[in-house]
Amino acid sequence: MTVILKNENCTVKCVQNGAMLQSLVKNKMEYLWQGDEKYWAGQAPVCFPIVGVLKNGKAVAFGKECRMGRHGVARINPFEIKEQGENYVIFVQHSSDETRAQFPFDYSLEIKYTLNGDTVTTEYTVLNTGAEPLPFAIGGHPAFNCPLCTDECFEDYSVKFDRVLNKKCLRPDIHTGLVDTQQRFSVLENTDEIKMDHSLFTEDAMVFEHMESKCAVLMGKNGKGVRVEYQDFENVLIWSSANGGPFVAIEPWTGISTCLDEDEIFEHKRGITVLNPNEQISYKFKITLI
Numbered sequence: 617m618t619v620i621l622k623n624e625n626c627t628v629k630c631v632q633n634g635a636m637l638q639s640l641v642k643n644k645m646e647y648l649w650q651g652d653e654k655y656w657a658g659q660a661p662v663c664f665p666i667v668g669v670l671k672n673g674k675a676v677a678f679g680k681e682c683r684m685g686r687h688g689v690a691r692i693n694p695f696e697i698k699e700q701g702e703n704y705v706i707f708v709q710h711s712s713d714e715t716r717a718q719f720p721f722d723y724s725l726e727i728k729y730t731l732n733g734d735t736v737t738t739e740y741t742v743l744n745t746g747a748e749p750l751p752f753a754i755g756g757h758p759a760f761n762c763p764l765c766t767d768e769c770f771e772d773y774s775v776k777f778d779r780v781l782n783k784k785c786l787r788p789d790i791h792t793g794l795v796d797t798q799q800r801f802s803v804l805e806n807t808d809e810i811k812m813d814h815s816l817f818t819e820d821a822m823v824f825e826h827m828e829s830k831c832a833v834l835m836g837k838n839g840k841g842v843r844v845e846y847q848d849f850e851n852v853l854i855w856s857s858a859n860g861g862p863f864v865a866i867e868p869w870t871g872i873s874t875c876l877d878e879d880e881i882f883e884h885k886r887g888i889t890v891l892n893p894n895e896q897i898s899y900k901f902k903i904t905l906i
Contacts, residue, residue, distance in 0.1 A: 668873020
């Protein structure tokens with residue numbers, strides 16, 4: 617089922633399958649990547665209860681074995697529509713036999729999309745519905761068309777942060793998805809801007825940990841683009857496909873993919889949140905169409 621949120625300038629489409637954004641249109645221009653198997657068939661999946669991968673697809677969480685593929689179980693299991701209004705919709709997923717077979721914990725995950733003006737707010741709310749601690753990481757994975765205009769190319773775009781940074785990034789191994797924290801790459805050296813070039817992504821994403829910046833703007837030469845504000849997230853990834861995909865993903869994550877220096881214990885991973893029974897937490901990020 618598709619849910620449409622609309623105002624004078626913008627139309628947002630969300631799909632119940634995966635509880636994800638499907639379309640972001642402003643003044644008849646589509647901003648959200650529409651998926652193409654040649655490059656990447658996805659668009660904007662939720663990553664929960666892991667971001668990235670586990671080593672060999674498995675880990676032990678509070679003594680229980682977990683076996684999950686890339687980005688976890690939420691995106692591949694059903695959501696329901698909990699509530700809907702004129703400018704918002706709330707999807708919810710409850711743990712089930714299917715999710716517990718891979719991630720043996722009880723939870724409720726709500727994803728709320730709200731359209732105000734040119735801005736779409738995504739809010740994740742995680743509730744521990746079980747009787748034991750719930751460990752998890754969560755993140756967004758929205759990808760945007762790049763270029764947006766027919767007279768532009770990929771290299772006409774840049775990602776600009778809200779402050780000057782000196783920040784080395786990590787990169788997941790393009791084959792395994794694992795991160796070697798001993799290898800860091802100089803990307804932001806006394807600058808607030810990364811000029812887009814497909815060569816940046818031949819070795820997978822740029823992973824920026826503990827970001828002081830909380831806003832990134834992807835913009836082309838014609839002044840069209842998106843602003844992503846991620847106040848509640850520690851880390852942000854900038855990614856495009858290694859084979860020259862015409863899109864850029866800006867991904868706010870609470871954690872990062874499994875690192876080579878981490879053991880098999882899930883709750884030892886970087887950026888893991890642990891909720892006690894009946895405890896909940898929410899995270900928001902905003903996408904503004906420019």
